Amino acid sequence: MLRALVVDDDRVLADVVAFTLRREGFEVIQAFDGETALQRWAEEQPDLIVLDINLPRLDGFAVCREIRRQSDTPILLLTVRDDEDDIVHGLELGADDYITKPFSPRQLVARAQTVLRRAGKKPARAVRQVGQLTLDPGRREIRLGQGEPISLTPLERRLLDYLMLNAGYVLTAEAIIEHVWGQEGGDRDMLRQLVRRLRGKMARVEDQGDSSAGDLDSAVSPRIETVPGLGYGLVVDSGS
Amino acid sequence: MLRALVVDDDRVLADVVAFTLRREGFEVIQAFDGETALQRWAEEQPDLIVLDINLPRLDGFAVCREIRRQSDTPILLLTVRDDEDDIVHGLELGADDYITKPFSPRQLVARAQTVLRRAGKKPARAVRQVGQLTLDPGRREIRLGQGEPISLTPLERRLLDYLMLNAGYVLTAEAIIEHVWGQEGGDRDMLRQLVRRLRGKMARVEDQGDSSAGDLDSAVSPRIETVPGLGYGLVVDSGS
DNA sequence: CAAACCTGTGACAGAATTGTGACGAAAATC
DNA sequence: GATTTTCGTCACAATTCTGTCACAGGTTTG
Numbered sequence: 226m227l228r229a230l231v232v233d234d235d236r237v238l239a240d241v242v243a244f245t246l247r248r249e250g251f252e253v254i255q256a257f258d259g260e261t262a263l264q265r266w267a268e269e270q271p272d273l274i275v276l277d278i279n280l281p282r283l284d285g286f287a288v289c290r291e292i293r294r295q296s297d298t299p300i301l302l303l304t305v306r307d308d309e310d311d312i313v314h315g316l317e318l319g320a321d322d323y324i325t326k327p328f329s330p331r332q333l334v335a336r337a338q339t340v341l342r343r344a345g346k347k348p349a350r351a352v353r354q355v356g357q358l359t360l361d362p363g364r365r366e367i368r369l370g371q372g373e374p375i376s377l378t379p380l381e382r383r384l385l386d387y388l389m390l391n392a393g394y395v396l397t398a399e400a401i402i403e404h405v406w407g408q409e410g411g412d413r414d415m416l417r418q419l420v421r422r423l424r425g426k427m428a429r430v431e432d433q434g435d436s437s438a439g440d441l442d443s444a445v446s447p448r449i450e451t452v453p454g455l456g457y458g459l460v461v462d463s464g465s
Numbered sequence: 466m467l468r469a470l471v472v473d474d475d476r477v478l479a480d481v482v483a484f485t486l487r488r489e490g491f492e493v494i495q496a497f498d499g500e501t502a503l504q505r506w507a508e509e510q511p512d513l514i515v516l517d518i519n520l521p522r523l524d525g526f527a528v529c530r531e532i533r534r535q536s537d538t539p540i541l542l543l544t545v546r547d548d549e550d551d552i553v554h555g556l557e558l559g560a561d562d563y564i565t566k567p568f569s570p571r572q573l574v575a576r577a578q579t580v581l582r583r584a585g586k587k588p589a590r591a592v593r594q595v596g597q598l599t600l601d602p603g604r605r606e607i608r609l610g611q612g613e614p615i616s617l618t619p620l621e622r623r624l625l626d627y628l629m630l631n632a633g634y635v636l637t638a639e640a641i642i643e644h645v646w647g648q649e650g651g652d653r654d655m656l657r658q659l660v661r662r663l664r665g666k667m668a669r670v671e672d673q674g675d676s677s678a679g680d681l682d683s684a685v686s687p688r689i690e691t692v693p694g695l696g697y698g699l700v701v702d703s704g705s
Numbered sequence: 706c707a708a709a710c711c712t713g714t715g716a717c718a719g720a721a722t723t724g725t726g727a728c729g730a731a732a733a734t735c
Numbered sequence: 736g737a738t739t740t741t742c743g744t745c746a747c748a749a750t751t752c753t754g755t756c757a758c759a760g761g762t763t764t765g
Contacts (some may be wrong), residue, residue, distance in 0.1 A: 241752095280666070292535040299571075312567060314569050316481075316569060316570075320569070321569045321570070321571055322569050332639065333467075334639070335637060335643060336643075337641060338570075338637075338640070339643075376692065378694060378751080378752055378753080379695075379752085380752080380753075386487035395471060413711095413712095413742095414754075414755070414756090415753075415754060415755090417711095417712070417713070417714095418714095418753075418754075418755090419753085420712095420713090421713070421715095422753090423502070424713095433745080435507050437716070442485075451712070453711065453712075453715090453761095453762075454711080495763085618740080618741060618742080619741085620741085620742075621741095651706070652744095653722090653723090653747090654743080654744070655742080655743065655744090657723065657724070657725095658725095658742075658743075658744090659720095659742085660723095661722090661724070661725070661726095662741095662742090664724095691724090693722065693723070693750085693751060693752075694721095694722075694751090694752080706765100707752105707763070707764100707765090708761095708763105708764080709762100709763085709764075709765090710761100710762080710763075710764090711760105711761085711762075711763090712759100712760090712762095713759085714737105714742085714757105714758085714759080714760100714763080715756105715757090715758090715759105715760105715761080716756090717741065717754105717755085717756085717757105718753100718754090718756105719752105719753090719754080720752080720753075720754085720757085721750105721751080721752070721753085722750080723748100723749080723751080724747100724748080724749070724750085724751090724754095725746105725747085725748075725760105726746090726747085726748100726750095727738105727744105727746090727747105727754090728744085728745080728746105728758105729737105729742105729744090729745105729754080730742090730743085730744100730745075731740105731741085731742085731743095731759070731761080732739100732740080732741070733738100733739080733740065733741080734736085734737100734738080734740080734752095735736100735739090
């Protein structure tokens, strides 16, 4: 899992950023001033840094410079609109990109992914794999082994992503619902439908990918298991 | 060790570029005006030239033309976004690729490496090719195989350029919008229209280029695929 | 055993997304 | 200054996605 360090003295904004990134699968670490930021950066070695310019104790530029001196961790600057100087200065110091406040969560995510992709981390291509099942989030499709890929809808992708992330564990319906639909809007009926549809596609993927290699791995196809009264989990039953 | 000549009258920016390239292992030579640039180029015979357009004493175009007259050293142009003319003109004069300011250090490195890699193989400039589809940014037109070229508008060119650069990958609508329109001003409606228009021209190009050579490559024509809920991608489906 | 509950299934319709065509303002071109 | 090109906006059609409902089978509970 990719980890991000969010540095902003405005706690509300920092929380928004953190929430947005977490929803995208990041593990988020926070810092509210420059010195702490450097410290946490050294401790945690995150994959991405979202950095505000105006910071107490040590401003964003200094933080940026110091980090750049030691590593090339991708840095995404938070700046106010219309401050060309800040942007240019920041980029000169080695920041990878910037985003102007106010920004939408979508913009933030897009920037983060762009920066990471350029850095070679390729989160967009960070395929998840469980058994022979592969999920390509950047393309939103699954495939089994070398079989034909089958595309997923946004909700299906989120569900499978979450299940694959916790493969082998059973997740409660509530947890899944909140992860897929967000704070509100979730419903057990909806989850049942979603599981149903995803199962259908996984079965189809299985048919297509299974033909070749009847040797050892062919049977390793994960499936969504129901645990009555609790929720669902992704299991890989090897043969039997 | 590869040597690069960085030409920019903005010393701060020149230093940033130099610093970035040095970190990548280049030996960097600098020049701050056009005449000095030509002189140092003649003396040093660098492997790569990073060239700003606005220069005192002799502008970037003149420098580019002069260098091209004598050699095919890779030239990477520094331009401001939104100045299509500069880009087109520069590429027509023989520059290999361009990068728009402000750019991140990583972008610069990526472009530099691409240009160098290309230079090692063929003398071609910044033509992008996917399947049988060719985009010549210098002329702002596309063609399929040997068919009649069809010209693109600036926005269409940017979109196709971006898609071809990431051929085979699906790009999110946000990422595309940001790349085509910049930080603000993008809109899903606008993107839909742009895709539509580009698709139209690609279809036209297909009609024209398809007539000859019905052998093997005739069917290899990329098309813009839409992934609902995500975005678009350029795919080359080889027959079937 | 029956009732209550949970889960899987299928059909369906509303919502959301995307494709298409037309129009007109703004910009480029002549 | 007139004409053409470019591009954003709107309205609407087609497609895809997703929530709702009803019902069937199975399990637990009283």
